[in-house]
Amino acid sequence: MNMSIxxxxxxxxxxxxxxxxxxxxxxMPYLTSHYGNAxxxxxxxxxxxxxxxxxxxxxxxxxxxxxxxxxxxxxxxxESNNLALKGVAEYLREQGKHIISVVTEHKAIIDTCKHLxxxxxxxxxxxxxxxGLVSIEQxxxxxxxxxxxxxxxxxxxxxxxxxxxAEIGALCHERGVLFHTDGVQxxxxxPIDVKKMxxxxxxxxxxxxxxxxxxxxxxxxxxxPRVRLSPQIHGGGHERGNRSGTLNVPGIVGFGEAxxxxxxxxxxxxxxxxxxxxxxxQRLSEIPHAILNxxxxxxxxxxxxxSFAYVEGExxxxxxxxxxxxxxxxxxxxxxxxxxxxxxxxxxxxxxxSSLRMTIGRFTTRDELDYVADQIKFHVERLREMSPLWEMVxxxxxxxxxxxxxx
Amino acid sequence: MAYSDKVIDHYEQPxxxxxxxxxxxxxxxxxxxxxxxxxxxxLQIKVEDGVIKDAKFxxxxxxxxxxxxxxxxxxxKGMNLEDAEKIQNSQIAxxxxxxxxxxxxxVLAEDxxxxxxxxxxxxxGGGDEA
Numbered sequence: 361m362n363m364s365i366x367x368x369x370x371x372x373x374x375x376x377x378x379x380x381x382x383x384x385x386x387x388m389p390y391l392t393s394h395y396g397n398a399x400x401x402x403x404x405x406x407x408x409x410x411x412x413x414x415x416x417x418x419x420x421x422x423x424x425x426x427x428x429x430x431x432x433x434x435x436x437x438x439e440s441n442n443l444a445l446k447g448v449a450e451y452l453r454e455q456g457k458h459i460i461s462v463v464t465e466h467k468a469i470i471d472t473c474k475h476l477x478x479x480x481x482x483x484x485x486x487x488x489x490x491x492g493l494v495s496i497e498q499x500x501x502x503x504x505x506x507x508x509x510x511x512x513x514x515x516x517x518x519x520x521x522x523x524x525x526a527e528i529g530a531l532c533h534e535r536g537v538l539f540h541t542d543g544v545q546x547x548x549x550x551p552i553d554v555k556k557m558x559x560x561x562x563x564x565x566x567x568x569x570x571x572x573x574x575x576x577x578x579x580x581x582x583x584x585p586r587v588r589l590s591p592q593i594h595g596g597g598h599e600r601g602n603r604s605g606t607l608n609v610p611g612i613v614g615f616g617e618a619x620x621x622x623x624x625x626x627x628x629x630x631x632x633x634x635x636x637x638x639x640x641x642q643r644l645s646e647i648p649h650a651i652l653n654x655x656x657x658x659x660x661x662x663x664x665x666x667s668f669a670y671v672e673g674e675x676x677x678x679x680x681x682x683x684x685x686x687x688x689x690x691x692x693x694x695x696x697x698x699x700x701x702x703x704x705x706x707x708x709x710x711x712x713x714s715s716l717r718m719t720i721g722r723f724t725t726r727d728e729l730d731y732v733a734d735q736i737k738f739h740v741e742r743l744r745e746m747s748p749l750w751e752m753v754x755x756x757x758x759x760x761x762x763x764x765x766x767x
Numbered sequence: 768m769a770y771s772d773k774v775i776d777h778y779e780q781p782x783x784x785x786x787x788x789x790x791x792x793x794x795x796x797x798x799x800x801x802x803x804x805x806x807x808x809x810l811q812i813k814v815e816d817g818v819i820k821d822a823k824f825x826x827x828x829x830x831x832x833x834x835x836x837x838x839x840x841x842x843x844k845g846m847n848l849e850d851a852e853k854i855q856n857s858q859i860a861x862x863x864x865x866x867x868x869x870x871x872x873x874v875l876a877e878d879x880x881x882x883x884x885x886x887x888x889x890x891x892g893g894g895d896e897a
Contacts (some may be wrong), residue, residue, distance in 0.1 A: 373834035393791075589873050670827060672805055672827055672829055672832075674805075674829035674830065675828065675830050675832075675833060676829040678770065678778055678829070679778075680891065698805065709802065709804070710802035712804075713802070713805040745784070746784050746825055747825060747826070747827040748798065748807050748809035749802060749824040749827045752788065759802060764800070764801030764802065764807070765800065765801060766801040766803060766804050
């Protein structure tokens with residue numbers, strides 16, 4: 361092993377990121393000396409907090425070419441997704457009840473859609489193709505007179521596949537339907553322009569871009585069209601009435617700084633991340649029967665999702681004990697289901713069980729990736745030697761010809 | 768999820784990985800599970816005078832599935848068929864301290880040894896006579 365490498369190696373930046381030291385430095389005073397409540401209008405503590413919050417709002421807005429008044433702070437993207445969908449559905453109840461989304465969305469969207477369905481909305485979940493992409497034609501065909509909202513994620517959390525957001529935005533704009541996107545994985549990593557892309561609402565989060573956990577935001581368009589929401593958390597009327605509750609000032613300050621750093625570093629950082637990702641992809645492609653999941657072309661720079669056929673994902677993770685990656689396999693989570701995202705792309709269950717998600721970030725090095733590639737190669741070979749499926753394939757047996765005994 | 772030391776031990780140093788000749792009359796083969804479910808076990812036994820002389824396995828599945836099948840091959844060696852048939856999944860789960868979500872791995876291992884014995888008996892006259 362290369363002695364310059366420190367283990368464990370973190371390759372799960374899509375799950376969360378460490379706080380950048382520069383972000384933490386900005387936050388610290390707001391945890392200690394500048395502890396005012398941003399809603400306190402009567403003294404300097406409150407003014408300082410409010411000023412810091414508004415500064416952060418500007419930085420976040422700039423990152424997506426929005427106006428700072430269009431950013432509503434929340435506790436995170438799950439709340440933002442809930443607020444966007446429930447808020448619009450409730451506010452536009454008289455105009456329509458039909459919502460369109462996609463089967464590969466994050467659970468925060470899928471479960472919110474199910475909730476809305478139970479409460480009288482009609483929801484259409486669009487399929488994706490083998491690359492993980494939605495079809496504009498299918499979206500257009502799914503729209504009805506009473507469609508009020510389309511929600512399509514910018515980039516997928518498991519595969520990194522980027523949807524045709526500008527085209528979807530243009531279509532929604534033309535049909536007069538609001539367009540929400542879950543921008544959590546894309547925000548700060550790829551250029552986003554809410555005006556050019558006709559995005560009306562977008563959920564974003566701090567902890568995916570080297571900011572703190574527990575703070576997120578919802579972009580809510582103010583002009584052409586002016587988007588209105590019914591608040592889901594009532595109280596003091598904070599955030600223009602969209603979301604009440606004392607603002608998480610240090611969190612928001614960190615979010616703002618994280619957004620600024622991501623924006624300024626984006627061209628260099630995305631090029632570096634992309635080069636590293638491609639290096640890892642090529643190294644792993646040396647393994648026979650290694651399959652890339654999702655479009656290569658329409659993909660976040662740092663996300664890689666691959667299946668290693670005939671090796672079950674959780675057993676592979678167990679071998680990679682000093683590497684932090686995630687698996688789309690059943691047994692990893694409490695539910696005994698393989699990844700619904702990969703299945704929606706038409707991957708058969710066996711390959712979905714054999715998948716690994718590796719996400720590269722700001723602190724990943726090439727040496728680390730070489731170590732990871734060597735480890736994966738070693739364990740895939742070892743586990744294949746132990747795999748009855750691999751043995752059958754080597755003997756020329758077609759696995760699909762066998763009558764299995766599902767349990 | 769934290770694995771028990773015994774699961775880790777069997778995962779890192781699996782006992783009796785390999786294959787026996789499935790066409791050999793003294794060998795019984797059991798293949799259970801399905802790729803779609805995320806686990807497939809192949810368990811083979813070599814029988815002489817009603818006693819299991821050798822056992823081999825190959826498993827596609829999580830660490831607990833690998834450990835369950837590895838453990839069973841260790842247990843059955845030297846056992847007669849009647850005793851091997853009596854192995855219960857609960858014994859496997861207990862020995863490996865499997866958490867509730869992994870109990871199905873031990874069930875699969877029990878099914879695998881039963882299937883291997885059944886296959887061996889089939890080769891020797893359909894064998895309910897034991």
